[in-house]
Amino acid sequence: MDGKEDRDSRVLPRNSKRWRLFAFIFALASAALVALIVPLAVILPRPKYPKSFKSTVIVPLYIYPENGSSWDPLFDVITSRPSLNFTVILNPDSGPGSSSYPGDDFVPLIQKLNAYSNVQTIGYVRTGYGTRNITNVLDDVTTYSDWATIANATGLAVHGVFFDETVSEFSVSAAEYLTTINQAVKNATGLLSNKTVIHNPGTIPDTGLNVPDTDTTVIFEGPYQSYQEQAATLASLPLNRSDYSYIVHSLPTSMSKVNLRKFAYRLSELSEFLFLTDLSENYYESFGPDWRDFIGVMPT
Known part of the structure; x- marks a missing residue:
């Protein structure tokens, strides 16, 4: 028998026992290979997060726009997360300041903020827990409203007002004070x-x-530890x-990203507007090294 005949004689019929054995071994090997290449994340249990709700980042932006770059960390996250909404509180000078104009350093950056569809800008006004003269408060509202009419500076108009240091204990005069300043915002033609x-x-x-006319209230502004102590009351x-905002600072720097996400998701069940930072001081005057991490866990 020549070489060709020897090779042909070694071809296995498809119905032979050896063929079926080889097919079985091949199937086992293929299954094992698939098991090896399945991502580990699928095999291992995934972190269980609380149910999340679409949130808005509320940003007290009390940072002077020095050299035009100090707001860059904010612009970076606004751009990188277009589906996440931002409510940015502008505070040129403990309010709009004494001038009708926000200042040359502020103008181009406010215009840039207003150009984003996922941003609403809000003007800061101090009330001194109801002790500040209401005429001065109303004048600040008018100043923000008039930003819309400044010549050669289109795109400055803001979307509302953040009244800081509002009173928390009821009295008839306190309720009237809040009602009056709310109405001033809703009636302002330039907002x-x-x-x-x-x-x-x-x-x-x-x-x-x-x-009436209060859209949301910051019901917690304080350190993480104080939030933990009040969590049950706040949840009730x-x-x-949408009526509530939470501002939580001094989060533990040791908190893992998994636990940070769980915390953000838990807060999103209770409040639409959130601000989180691990900074324990100057948290409205700087973004902090973990700024992007906090933005990254905000649910949309």
């Missing part, structure tokens, strides 16, 4: 869109201060999550 009104008592206000509040 954009919904003319958002935000109150910041920094704590849970008396129910009698849930006055009756209004919709």
